Amino acid sequence: MLRGLWRLTWLEIKIFLREPLGAIGSVIVPVVLYVVLGRVMGRGATLDPVASEFMRVGVPVLVAVTIGLSAVLSLITIISIYRESGILKRLRATPLRPWTILTAHVLVKLIFTAATVSLMMLAGRRYYPADLDIPVVSFTLALLICTFSIMSIGFVIASVVPTARFAQPIAGAIFYPMIGLSGLFFPIALMPAGLQAVTRILPVTHAVSLLRGILQGNAWSAHVTDLAALAVVFVVCTALSARIFRWE
Amino acid sequence: MSEAVVRVTGFRKTYGSVVAVDEISFDVRDGEIFGLIGPNGAGKTTTLECVEGFRTPDRGTISVLGLDPFRDAYKLQARIGVQLQQAQLQKRIKVWEAVHLWAALYRRETADGERLLEQLGLADKRNAWFMTLSGGQKQRLFIVLALINDPELVFLDELTTGLDPQARRAIWDLVRGIRERGKTVFLTTHLMEEAERLCDRVAIIERGRLVDIDAPEALVRRHCPQRTVILTTDDAAAETRFGAIPRVEAVVRQGSRYTIRGHGDDFVTAVIRCLSEANISVDDFRTVHPTLEDVFLQLTGHSIRD
Numbered sequence: 001m002l003r004g005l006w007r008l009t010w011l012e013i014k015i016f017l018r019e020p021l022g023a024i025g026s027v028i029v030p031v032v033l034y035v036v037l038g039r040v041m042g043r044g045a046t047l048d049p050v051a052s053e054f055m056r057v058g059v060p061v062l063v064a065v066t067i068g069l070s071a072v073l074s075l076i077t078i079i080s081i082y083r084e085s086g087i088l089k090r091l092r093a094t095p096l097r098p099w100t101i102l103t104a105h106v107l108v109k110l111i112f113t114a115a116t117v118s119l120m121m122l123a124g125r126r127y128y129p130a131d132l133d134i135p136v137v138s139f140t141l142a143l144l145i146c147t148f149s150i151m152s153i154g155f156v157i158a159s160v161v162p163t164a165r166f167a168q169p170i171a172g173a174i175f176y177p178m179i180g181l182s183g184l185f186f187p188i189a190l191m192p193a194g195l196q197a198v199t200r201i202l203p204v205t206h207a208v209s210l211l212r213g214i215l216q217g218n219a220w221s222a223h224v225t226d227l228a229a230l231a232v233v234f235v236v237c238t239a240l241s242a243r244i245f246r247w248e
Numbered sequence: 249m250s251e252a253v254v255r256v257t258g259f260r261k262t263y264g265s266v267v268a269v270d271e272i273s274f275d276v277r278d279g280e281i282f283g284l285i286g287p288n289g290a291g292k293t294t295t296l297e298c299v300e301g302f303r304t305p306d307r308g309t310i311s312v313l314g315l316d317p318f319r320d321a322y323k324l325q326a327r328i329g330v331q332l333q334q335a336q337l338q339k340r341i342k343v344w345e346a347v348h349l350w351a352a353l354y355r356r357e358t359a360d361g362e363r364l365l366e367q368l369g370l371a372d373k374r375n376a377w378f379m380t381l382s383g384g385q386k387q388r389l390f391i392v393l394a395l396i397n398d399p400e401l402v403f404l405d406e407l408t409t410g411l412d413p414q415a416r417r418a419i420w421d422l423v424r425g426i427r428e429r430g431k432t433v434f435l436t437t438h439l440m441e442e443a444e445r446l447c448d449r450v451a452i453i454e455r456g457r458l459v460d461i462d463a464p465e466a467l468v469r470r471h472c473p474q475r476t477v478i479l480t481t482d483d484a485a486a487e488t489r490f491g492a493i494p495r496v497e498a499v500v501r502q503g504s505r506y507t508i509r510g511h512g513d514d515f516v517t518a519v520i521r522c523l524s525e526a527n528i529s530v531d532d533f534r535t536v537h538p539t540l541e542d543v544f545l546q547l548t549g550h551s552i553r554d
Contacts, residue, residue, distance in 0.1 A: 008352075011341065011349055012338075014345070015340045018377075087338060090335040093300065093302075093332060094325060094353045095326050095354060095355070
């Protein structure tokens, strides 16, 4: 079955590149935006400690979450288009399993996300303060863990959402509040106690906390709760979507 | 004597309070082209999808190649080929890529994709995107995909719907070709002409019930024994002579043209005998044979197109 997975993944990459705006929208636009923003804001970074902290931790986490989110949204959209147009129905009449289809699309998204992030890092290097050291390997690993966990929530939505027209609003209604409450834009410590409790059960909060901590140089052991939360979300959502996956 | 490849017994399926299929039983035999025919909404696709393992029956049992199609779905899918009604592929997938992908999905030795493309007249389209293909080309590609795993049993659901007559005929030849290769074909259609020309046996279903099942000719013989002979002659004595033919039911004259209706297999022979005995010379002579369309009308009281 692995042969089918690789071939489907490779094929989906090619098909994605044939889409009008496929590669441009998902890779080139974010990189160009990043470079432009870096040019505008990067100059004073070494002088101002607040700006420096923002460049070192804030920007990468924001970028990572944004790219991750757009990958999840596009996964949900693609699967719903496949369901709506009958592609899934046709694939069902083969020995192909649902997880193979989802995995292939996740791989495609990961490959394009990795390409985008790598290009950003290359292009953004000269706007960063020279003494900045990013724990690249740890951050990549943390990013992968977060992506799989958030992606698994996407699986659940993608497994049932009936048409492409509903896919974006439903996914948005689920993900945007999570991001709003994740501490990315507003410090959790300043929220009311009830809301703070809510943020703690949202997976995106743990993703942001993990990414931020790793960038700040924290040890993995300092983020056991985040890792456990993300793992639980992944296991539960993957199992759930395997059960409720609808072909048509 | 050929064994049953598909065996459906007492099959019933409801959607909510609507009974889609009610107590249907039939066999599909090895090596035949079997047609499930009936108007849209009669329960053809429901039956087919349960046999293919996409849905479960509410009651009754279905066995396909000795397997339970729902429980053993993955095992079964390796051995069958399926062409679905209204299926699509990725818009920008190329023809050869689809064939290549499908070939990778099966464990067992697959058929030669390039040869199949050639046989189905798609060789010059192998680099075309799916979205650029015509309706007939898409159908032919789906037939290629249904045959790629060299299946023992092929399901074709409303194969030629929406195709022009020329493309339809070409597809019929292809389906006969599948049978020549020793495979069993199970198809559904609402086109009586298609069923009559293509199928070795047909099951007529209407409103979820099986009305009758047999070879098309046998169904015609059983339900529509009427025969009609149309001929032209200037013989003045012809009309009274025709009226005396055994089992004649009506003789209608329009000028020199006679329409003679009767029933029974030997009615046409009786007309010919009458002509030769009375020495009537005819200008034109043809027989009108009832078709499956007439059988359908007879059995259900309405035309399939209603």
